[in-house]
Amino acid sequence: xxxxxxxxxxxxxxxxxxxxxxxxxxxxxxxxxxxxxxxxxxxxxxxxxxxxxxxxxxxxxxxxxxxxxxxxxxxxxxxxxxxxxxxxxxxxxxxxxxxxxxxxxxxxxxxxxxxxxxxxxxxxxxxxxxxxxxxxxxxxxxxxxxxxxxxxxxxxxxxxxxxxxxxxxxxxxxxxxxxxxxxxxxxxxxxxxxxxxxxxxxxxxxxxxxxxxxxxxxxxxxxxxxxxxxxxxxxxxxxxxxxxxxxxxxxxxxxxxxxxxxxxxxxxxxxxxxxxxxxxxxxxxxxxxxxxxxxxxxxxxxxxxxxxxxxxxxxxxxxxxxxxxxxxxxxxxxxxxxxxxxxxxxxxxxxxxxxxxxxxxxxxxxxxxxxxxxxxxxxxxxxxxxxxxxxx
Ligand SMILES: Nc1ncnc2c1ncn2[C@@H]1O[C@H](COP(=O)(O)OP(=O)(O)O)[C@@H](O)[C@H]1O
Ligand SMILES: [Mg+2]
Numbered sequence: 001x002x003x004x005x006x007x008x009x010x011x012x013x014x015x016x017x018x019x020x021x022x023x024x025x026x027x028x029x030x031x032x033x034x035x036x037x038x039x040x041x042x043x044x045x046x047x048x049x050x051x052x053x054x055x056x057x058x059x060x061x062x063x064x065x066x067x068x069x070x071x072x073x074x075x076x077x078x079x080x081x082x083x084x085x086x087x088x089x090x091x092x093x094x095x096x097x098x099x100x101x102x103x104x105x106x107x108x109x110x111x112x113x114x115x116x117x118x119x120x121x122x123x124x125x126x127x128x129x130x131x132x133x134x135x136x137x138x139x140x141x142x143x144x145x146x147x148x149x150x151x152x153x154x155x156x157x158x159x160x161x162x163x164x165x166x167x168x169x170x171x172x173x174x175x176x177x178x179x180x181x182x183x184x185x186x187x188x189x190x191x192x193x194x195x196x197x198x199x200x201x202x203x204x205x206x207x208x209x210x211x212x213x214x215x216x217x218x219x220x221x222x223x224x225x226x227x228x229x230x231x232x233x234x235x236x237x238x239x240x241x242x243x244x245x246x247x248x249x250x251x252x253x254x255x256x257x258x259x260x261x262x263x264x265x266x267x268x269x270x271x272x273x274x275x276x277x278x279x280x281x282x283x284x285x286x287x288x289x290x291x292x293x294x295x296x297x298x299x300x301x302x303x304x305x306x307x308x309x310x311x312x313x314x315x316x317x318x319x320x321x322x323x324x325x326x327x328x329x330x331x332x333x334x335x336x337x338x339x340x341x342x343x344x345x346x347x348x349x350x351x352x353x354x355x356x357x358x359x360x361x362x363x364x365x366x367x368x369x370x371x372x373x374x375x376x377x378x379x380x381x382x383x384x385x386x387x388x389x390x391x392x
Contacts (some may be wrong), residue, residue: 002154005060007061009024011045042158063076077152079157093118114149117149140160157191161196195236197218239292240294244290245287245288245289300355302368312367322355323355
């Protein structure tokens with residue numbers, strides 16, 4: 001196994017910068033998932049590591065060795081693609097053995113490797129079949145087997161599960177996790193699917209428009225997103241983001257730290273910021289900011305405790321939970337109404353809340369909600385997370 005280091009790696013096509021100075025390290029034996037929306041530069045990055053795409057600037061190291069100018073076959077990597085790229089006229093066995101025969105490995109060694117991989121990937125009964133007689137999931141297992149028999153230093157996966165239906169994707173996700181568990185291989189895995197990233201990764205690297213946004217464990221990415229892009233990209237349904245104005249709140253005693261208590265007023269929301277959020281607000285000071293709240297971090301409450309009133313527009317009962325989409329407070333808050341008497345319904349950002357499955361609000365209902373204790377994220381006007389706890 002080996003580490004992979006990308007140092008200021010860059011890709012341009014003419015004047016178009018597709019991958020901006022990328023600094024990223026895949027540690028020895030680590031499964032690092034590079035995730036981002038379609039077109040953000042994931043495949044380009046992977047192809048530069050594989051040697052299928054020229055590196056415009058920067059340094060690539062594989063196993064500590066500069067690899068910029070190594071040919072793909074000298075990089076000791078194996079790649080698994082979304083399109084399985086199997087040879088249609090060859091059996092499963094031959095598909096897996098082919099790359100090894102080209103490398104002139106000893107036939108007994110080839111046979112051992114293919115049979116080991118087939119046993120592990122549960123392909124033994126299928127070894128004599130042609131690809132067209134396999135399901136999508138089986139074909140992708142063969143493609144994985146073909147990579148495994150190579151015993152490479154590094155595996156590269158480019159959206160390997162995207163062609164599979166939802167149920168198979170879940171099964172194959174488990175196969176990839178098992179593969180990593182068993183081989184303890186260094187894997188750079190690219191996907192646009194944040195669920196795959198969250199479930200598979202040792203660490204996640206989030207990319208947007210060719211620029212790396214954050215690299216951290218799934219837990220940190222979810223709990224401490226570095227900016228509003230990561231905050232809304234990871235987690236489904238997406239985190240609510242409300243533009244707010246932070247104001248020193250004279251009606252509440254100063255926070256435990258002794259500083260002023262802040263209030264976030266965003267038209268649809270109006271709340272006193274407590275705990276970490278209060279400390280973050282004190283650090284940021286008065287002015288515009290963005291408050292981020294995940295759908296499960298709002299709870300129904302009594303009318304007089306409401307920090308947000310959600311007017312129900314769409315109800316999605318999913319069995320285990322119900323998602324309610326809506327916007328705009330029905331009634332203006334006291335402070336808001338004194339400022340703008342005429343406006344009965346203020347414009348608000350669309351919002352999503354997760355409720356218990358037995359709750360079935362009707363369209364047009366207004367649900368009084370408040371923030372759960374300890375929940376919420378604060379972002380500065382430039383979209384960067386403000387965290388007074390000292391977390392990254
Ligand atoms: N040969 C090329 N010439 C110009 N632009 C390209 C070329 N190949 C890819 N791109 C652009 O690079 C960007 C990143 O592509 P890609 O790495 O395939 O994204 P992803 O894999 O994240 O979906 C896209 O906007 C794409 O249009
Ligand atoms: Mg791609």
